[in-house]
Amino acid sequence: MKKKILVIEDNPMVVKSLEFKLLKEGYDVAIAMDGRSAMQQLEATNFDLILTDLMLPFISGSQLIEHIKKNHPNIPIIVLSTATQEDIITDAFNMGVDDFITKPFSPNELALRVKRSIGSFKNQLSHK
Amino acid sequence: MVSPIYLKMNLASDIHELPPILEINLVLTIVFFVFTLLLISLILYLRVHKNIANRRKEKLDLLLIDFINNYLFNEEFNKVKEMAVFKKRQLKTSLDKRVAISQILVFAENLKGESSAVIQEIFLGLGLYHFLISDLKKNAWFKKAKALFVFYQLNIKIPMSLVEPSINSSRNELRQQAFLYLLHSSTENPLGFLDKINTPLTLWEQIYIKNALKSYKGNTPDFSRWIDHKFPSVAIFCMKMIADYDQFEHIPLLLKLLNHENPEIRQQAILSLRDMEISETLEVLLEVLIDNFPNENIVLKQEILKTIGKIGLEKHLQAVAPFINKEDGILKVELQRLDRYFNPKSSKIENTNYTNNLQSDTINMSHGT
Incomplete structure (x- = not known):
């Protein structure tokens, strides 16, 4: 069964590229262009991974991560952001994100990290 | 039936029969009416x-995103054939080409690694290189500036003969883009353009160059090369960079500049040396600053006081205190602040003009109340 990934990103070009690359890698991809739509999709569907930007309309990425960690603690999160400041990256890891990718990003590297995060999540579940 | 020509003639003769003032009014009304309609x-x-x-742009943006993604990630995509078809069908006008360039820039801004080379390939394959080269040959400064911006963003080399004339353009924006192109495309001498400039560096240009240097992948330039530049703005910029990049080997040069004839250069020498905080040269620096203090302007005196506060001792403050006049309010405040800093419990500066002046001020104030 295909793994489901929720991509939360407001830049149409990045959304399309991520969708294209992840579909090619064999995942099911759902798109949310803002935090509000992401929250609705999270209530309706079970995802295997979340790929999110930090700067989003309506609800910021940080608020969204807090919400996901509270309500769906088992879903791994990868942050994809332009932020390169150490404190922002540290804050994201402190909130419990699994990985942090800075833009510009390499699509191949991203695909590898997605695979690794989903793999480690599967391992964690099988150990439990 | 009455012919239109007859009506026209009749109307013209009717207008001429009107009193002159009405005739002028009528003609002006007709002229303004026509003008309004045209507007x-x-x-x-x-x-x-x-x-x-806008509709064309929106449609083309979607087509381009799809085309570029296919080109980047779809292994079954016939790149050569699809490129030719896309170029022929979609990039017909100048607007189409500009939209394509903007979209390619968005991709270049967000993707790196193996994708960067493919994005360059798409740019060249769609014939956009020649389109921008022709822009560079035109007179419009904004087209040239945009073209240079695109070339350095995509890391594409162009003939130097097309860039060099823009180094001394009368437009700041174009000059700035030429500097950034030259900086990004250089492998050994990113600031070589400073030897060719005929106008001072603006503050914005300095900020952009400084930012561009942060992402420059080659060796950091030796900033002392331009420390004696004919434009003080260039010398000042290089002195800032010497401190930012910790080029400690140039401290003797900066110390010499403390006695430069230009007060702006003297000021930057103080700022750079203060930021570098090298213990071996602190005493020499403070000695020169204290010697120069009586003859400096108020801005430089302020900088000297700040330097004493940051790297000096109380004895240095006492040495300059007698040269602060009663009228120099800002300096008096700075002196008092430093005095408190060195002696948190009580002021120790004594037998100086400053204390005498301060005391007389206090007496006057108490008399006034």
């Missing part, structure tokens, strides 16, 4: 034209 038509035309262009 409204022009506004409507521009509006419709803009809407059509």
Whole structure:
């Protein structure tokens, strides 16, 4: 069964590229262009991974991560952001994100990290 | 039936029969009416034209995103054939080409690694290189500036003969883009353009160059090369960079500049040396600053006081205190602040003009109340 990934990103070009690359890698991809739509999709569907930007309309990425960690603690999160400041990256890891990718990003590297995060999540579940 | 020519003649003869003032009024009314109609038509035309262009842009943006993604990630995509078809069908006008360039820049901004080379390939394959080269040969400064911006963003080399004339353009924006192109495309001498400039560096240019240097992948330039530049703005910029990049080997040069004839250069020498905080040269620095203090202007005196506060001792403050006049309010405040800093419990500066002046001020104030 295909793994489901929720991509939360407001830049149409990045959304399309991520969708294209992840579909090619064999995942099911759902798109949310803002935090509000992401929250609705999270209530309706079970995802295997979340790929999110930090700067989003309506609800910021940080608020969204807090919400996901509270309500769906088992879903791994990868942050994809332009932020390169150490404190922002540290804050994201402190909130419990699994990985942090800075833009510009390499699509191949991203695909590898997605695979690794989903793999480690599967391992964690099988150990439990 | 009455012919229109007859009516026209009749109308013309009727107007001529009117009193002159009414005739002028009528003619002006007709002229303004026609002018208003033309103006409204022009506004409507521009509006419709803009809407059509926006719709075309939106449509082309989607096509481009799809095309570029296929080119980047779809292994079954026939790149050569699809490139030729896309170029022929979609990039017909100058607007189409500009939209394509903007979209390619968005991709270049967000993707790196193996994708960067493919994005360059798409740019060249769509014939956009020649389109921008022709822009660089035109007179419009904004087209040249945009072209240079695109070339350095995509890391594409172009003939130097097309860039060098822009180094001394009368437009700041174009000059700035030329500097950034030269900096990004250089492998050994990113600031070589400073030897060719005929106008001072603006503050914005300095900020952009400083930011561009942060992402420069080659060796950091030796900033002392331009420390004696004919433009003080270039020398000042290089002195800032010497401190930012910790080029400690140039401290003797900076110390010499403390006695430069230009007060702006002296000021930057103080700032750079203060930021570098090298213990071996602190005493020499403070000695020169204290010697120069009586003859400096108020801005430089302030900087000297700040330097004493940051790297000096109380004895240095006492050495300059007698040279602060009663009228120099800012300096008096700075002196008092430093005095408190060195002696948190009580002021120790004694037998100076400053304390005498301060005391007399206090007496006057108490008399006044």
